[in-house]
Amino acid sequence: MTTAAPQSPIVSEREIQAVVELMRKGEISVSPLVSEFEEEFASYIGCEFGLASNSGTSSLHEGLAGVGLPPGGEVIVPSYTFGPGAATILAARGVPVFCEVDTETHCIDPEDVRRKITPNTHAIMVVHVWGNPCDMGPILDIARKHDLAIVEDCSHAHGATWHGRKIGSIGDVGCFSLQGSKLVKAGEGGVLTTNSRDVYERAAATGRTEKISTFPADSIFKQCPPLGSGFKHRPHPLGMALAREQLRDLDERNEIRDTQGTRLDAALAGMPGITPQLVLPDCRRVYAYHFSGYDETALGGLTLEVFLRALKAEGVRCSRIGYGRLHNVPLFEPGSPYQEGCLGTCPHITATKALACGPLPQTEYLRTHSFGVAPRFEVDCPELIDQYIRAYHNVTSSVDELLRWQVENTDKVQPVEVSGRSLNPV
Numbered sequence: 001m002t003t004a005a006p007q008s009p010i011v012s013e014r015e016i017q018a019v020v021e022l023m024r025k026g027e028i029s030v031s032p033l034v035s036e037f038e039e040e041f042a043s044y045i046g047c048e049f050g051l052a053s054n055s056g057t058s059s060l061h062e063g064l065a066g067v068g069l070p071p072g073g074e075v076i077v078p079s080y081t082f083g084p085g086a087a088t089i090l091a092a093r094g095v096p097v098f099c100e101v102d103t104e105t106h107c108i109d110p111e112d113v114r115r116k117i118t119p120n121t122h123a124i125m126v127v128h129v130w131g132n133p134c135d136m137g138p139i140l141d142i143a144r145k146h147d148l149a150i151v152e153d154c155s156h157a158h159g160a161t162w163h164g165r166k167i168g169s170i171g172d173v174g175c176f177s178l179q180g181s182k183l184v185k186a187g188e189g190g191v192l193t194t195n196s197r198d199v200y201e202r203a204a205a206t207g208r209t210e211k212i213s214t215f216p217a218d219s220i221f222k223q224c225p226p227l228g229s230g231f232k233h234r235p236h237p238l239g240m241a242l243a244r245e246q247l248r249d250l251d252e253r254n255e256i257r258d259t260q261g262t263r264l265d266a267a268l269a270g271m272p273g274i275t276p277q278l279v280l281p282d283c284r285r286v287y288a289y290h291f292s293g294y295d296e297t298a299l300g301g302l303t304l305e306v307f308l309r310a311l312k313a314e315g316v317r318c319s320r321i322g323y324g325r326l327h328n329v330p331l332f333e334p335g336s337p338y339q340e341g342c343l344g345t346c347p348h349i350t351a352t353k354a355l356a357c358g359p360l361p362q363t364e365y366l367r368t369h370s371f372g373v374a375p376r377f378e379v380d381c382p383e384l385i386d387q388y389i390r391a392y393h394n395v396t397s398s399v400d401e402l403l404r405w406q407v408e409n410t411d412k413v414q415p416v417e418v419s420g421r422s423l424n425p426v
């Protein structure tokens with residue numbers, strides 16, 4: 001390939017100016033800009049309340065506190081997600097109960113959610129993984145029937161929609177990462193959205209103590225001195241200035257990214273062994289990350305390792321996957337370095353082991369049968385997409401040759417263990 005992949009992140013001159021302006025004003029710790037961003041973000045998502053924080057992880061923690069998770073309350077969450085996101089359930093004194101994902105959408109499997117409900121279940125944490133909206137209809141039905149809260153992890157899904165509604169406005173609370181690799185970037189940061197005053201106040205009283213003074217007089221939090229709960233999740237205003245500018249361009253930038261991603265997926269869908277992530281009807285996904293299913297049986301048994309090596313030789317920036325291991329990682333099991341005290345030996349967590357370790361065959365399958373297709377394309381680049389399509393075509397049409405190479409080089413292509421991060425370059 002000749003054309004270099006456009007670099008992400010793109011930081012515009014306007015964004016630089018917004019940050020510099022705050023520095024000139026000396027608003028490097030407290031700034032009214034943070035509330036302005038919160039209002040603008042909430043309004044973009046279609047929610048009454050927005051609450052910014054210093055990370056997506058913090059926003060998830062606040063979101064769980066916001067829905068009133070009691071100590072030991074169970075939260076059903078896919079194992080196929082970003083580990084620290086699920087670990088916020090532990091931080092919020094809850095018990096993660098890992099569930100399956102659907103192997104076509106890569107998102108939470110509502111049928112398995114039904115199976116995982118117990119009298120202790122308090123919430124479902126859905127993850128709109130890689131920017132693809134979850135099957136929210138059945139999730140809303142389950143939540144209504146069993147009186148459960150829905151926490152949406154929207155870290156990949158800024159601007160995505162489900163049935164015309166923005167992701168982040170469908171459950172009780174939407175939690176977004178604004179970290180530097182996300183679609184709206186603060187460098188490091190997060191923001192949550194909700195239509196519930198109760199959720200907002202609980203969340204803010206957990207991580208943004210200074211907000212308590214802005215609560216109406218009848219707020220339950222006005223009864224206690226405004227000390228908060230011992231967490232400080234306040235965001236950095238400079239990051240918020242950057243995120244605020246990024247939000248203004250989000251729709252336009254999503255349009256560009258999604259045009260490139262859709263074009264590539266349309267071509268890949270016609271090639272053997274590659275099954276792009278299924279987008280459900282009446283949903284709009286965003287191409288925060290570009291992953292696809294892989295079926296070696298359609299390519300005569302060509303292993304994913306060899307397939308990725310061949311793509312890399314063609315110049316494709318593809319990656320392995322690290323999601324889908326949480327039901328087996330030591331953090332959630334006895335013997336972890338976190339064993340002492342609340343994360344390890346209290347009865348709530350001892351229960352986690354039994355709950356966490358049910359077999360998750362769909363998740364295991366997806367973990368070993370999916371891969372990162374391409375980097376994010378931040379600019380309109382039809383020639384580069386054509387090169388990617390040609391590269392994929394070259395590999396999928398050279399199966400006999402690649403299978404011969406695979407037989408002769410078994411020692412060189414053992415499956416590689418990858419980390420839990422989303423992108424694991426080949």
Ligand SMILES: Cc1ncc(COP(=O)(O)O)c(C=O)c1O
Pocket residue numbers: 055056057058081082084085127153155156177178179189190422
């Ligand atoms: C699905 C998901 N949830 C939560 C997070 C946590 O966000 P942050 O890194 O901003 O804490 C991430 C970050 O990559 C993520 O991908």
